[in-house]
Amino acid sequence: xxxxxxxxxxxxxxxxxxxxxxxxxxxxxxxxxxxxxxxxxxxxxxxxxxxxxxxxxxxxxxxxxxxxxxxxxxxxxxxxxxxxxxxxxxxxxxxxxxxxxxxxxxxxxxxxxxxxxxxxxxxxxxxxxxxxxxxxxxxxxxxxxxxxxxxxxxxxxxxxxxxxxxxxxxxxxxxxxxxxxxxxxxxxxxxxxxxxxxxxxxxxxxxxxxxxxxxxxxxxxxxxxxxxxxxxxxxxxxxxxxxxxxxxxxxxxxxxxxxxxxxxxxxxxxxxxxxxxxxxxxxxxxxxxxxxxxxxxxxxxxxxxxxxxxxxxxxxxxxxxxxxxxxxxxxxxxxxxxxxxxxxxxxxxxxxxxxxxxxxxxxxxxxxxxxxxxxxxxxx
Numbered sequence: 001x002x003x004x005x006x007x008x009x010x011x012x013x014x015x016x017x018x019x020x021x022x023x024x025x026x027x028x029x030x031x032x033x034x035x036x037x038x039x040x041x042x043x044x045x046x047x048x049x050x051x052x053x054x055x056x057x058x059x060x061x062x063x064x065x066x067x068x069x070x071x072x073x074x075x076x077x078x079x080x081x082x083x084x085x086x087x088x089x090x091x092x093x094x095x096x097x098x099x100x101x102x103x104x105x106x107x108x109x110x111x112x113x114x115x116x117x118x119x120x121x122x123x124x125x126x127x128x129x130x131x132x133x134x135x136x137x138x139x140x141x142x143x144x145x146x147x148x149x150x151x152x153x154x155x156x157x158x159x160x161x162x163x164x165x166x167x168x169x170x171x172x173x174x175x176x177x178x179x180x181x182x183x184x185x186x187x188x189x190x191x192x193x194x195x196x197x198x199x200x201x202x203x204x205x206x207x208x209x210x211x212x213x214x215x216x217x218x219x220x221x222x223x224x225x226x227x228x229x230x231x232x233x234x235x236x237x238x239x240x241x242x243x244x245x246x247x248x249x250x251x252x253x254x255x256x257x258x259x260x261x262x263x264x265x266x267x268x269x270x271x272x273x274x275x276x277x278x279x280x281x282x283x284x285x286x287x288x289x290x291x292x293x294x295x296x297x298x299x300x301x302x303x304x305x306x307x308x309x310x311x312x313x314x315x316x317x318x319x320x321x322x323x324x325x326x327x328x329x330x331x332x333x334x335x336x337x338x339x340x341x342x343x344x345x346x347x348x349x350x351x352x353x354x355x356x357x358x359x360x361x362x363x364x365x366x367x368x369x370x371x372x373x374x375x376x377x378x379x380x
Contacts (some may be wrong), residue, residue: 004089008076008102012294015072023064024057029058034315037259049130054182055129058121062114062286066202066293069110073103073297074318081301096302096364101299107291114290118283120257145170145194155179161192163254164378169193173209186215187234194236198341207234250279274337281346282333292353299360325353 032053080086089099106184116129150158156179162172176188184245190210194205214227250258258280259264265276328350336342 002220003220004094004145005102005105007107008080011076011080012072012102012106013109015075016068016106019071020064020068020073023068027060028053028057031060040175051132052129054126055132058117058125061335062117065110065114065117066286066289069107070293070297070318070322073106073294074301074315077298077301078311079317084301094244096299096361097349099302100295102300103294104291107294109221110290111287116281118286124256126249130248130252144215173207173208173212173258175209181188182219184217184219187232188213189232198279205236231330232346248275253284255280255283272337274340277340277343278333278336280339281336285350286330288347288350289325292325292350292357295357296325296353296360299357299364302364304361321353321356325349325356330350335377 003128032049035052035056036049057190066177077086086099142358145161145164147161147163149160153159156177158174158176158178160172160174161170170192172194172253173187173189176184177186178184187209189209191211192207192209195208208234210230212229212232214229216225216227217223218225248269250265250269253265258276262273262276265271266273269275271279297318300321301314303317304316326349332348336345337374
């Protein structure tokens with residue numbers, strides 16, 4: 001790699017890191033707000049919140065990489081053009097194809113980084129995130145230990161505790177179960193304790209209420225039955241209903257499974273064959289999209305040449321072309337989901353992007369060819 005290529009590539013990498021950080025932060029904040037509401041609202045600790053946000057980062061990075069590579073190339077090329085560095089290089093004999101060499105190196109690097117994300121980090125992080133979500137669903141106690149708040153762990157269920165004492169005792173407990181409209185139940189107790197159920201292999205817990213009152217209303221006869229108790233054991237798992245099977249998305253699985261175990265993947269995830277085909281080829285298509293976005297951003301700014309009024313028209317053109325490519329990408333997936341034999345359409349967007357970028361480089365190189373003098377043309 002020549003000194004010029006290393007210089008341009010270093011500029012791309014610095015701005016790529018900056019735009020990646022900005023875009024990832026924007027996407028991460030949007031997801032972090034939703035996670036904060038759901039996790040902290042369920043009584044989880046800040047550590048669980050940080051763990052979940054860290055597990056969502058690989059997928060956020062995967063989404064932002066093409067946009068970050070495009071923004072970095074456009075910004076650096078615009079700066080080189082405004083500072084006349086590109087004009088100097090072109091005057092020394094560098095063709096648009098030669099100038100595009102560091103862009104191709106940069107696109108290759110971003111594409112390799114995207115491949116690591118799509119094939120390794122994203123499936124691993126999403127799988128771990130699903131496992132942690134299942135663990136939290138089984139952790140009933142953390143969803144109930146909130147002082148001074150009426151909680152609704154399930155539809156028709158209300159739970160309240162006034163405070164938690166240092167020894168773990170729950171004071172002034174209120175539990176209302178209205179899931180059976182024919183006989184709603186209400187439990188109140190001065191104190192209660194959460195006790196682990198050692199007989200359960202899944203580590204569930206029991207709520208032992210002390211010195212309380214149980215009330216049951218028979219709606220058919222409008223009679224209220226009350227029972228005073230010294231201690232009463234309530235199975236907390238009843239508050240949350242039956243556990244559903246863990247949801248598995250095709251994105252959670254490895255690329256090797258998507259290619260070699262189609263039937264098992266469809267049975268496990270409930271996805272169609274078209275969804276499986278799109279997912280496995282999309283993991284190869286996204287690195288190519290990074291290369292195409294970088295090439296379009298660079299080639300579009302070379303078409304117009306140097307102008308003291310700037311290259312804002314070329315920047316708008318680059319953005320429009322990128323939107324067109326993303327539109328092609330979105331439109332190509334649906335036919336493949338309906339007919340998996342059309343899987344080459346998954347690569348239509350990056351191929352179109354690379355062809356458009358190459359065509360613009362060819363046009364830029366043709367526009368800069370030296371023309372014959374007019375007198376020579378007349379003499380000929």
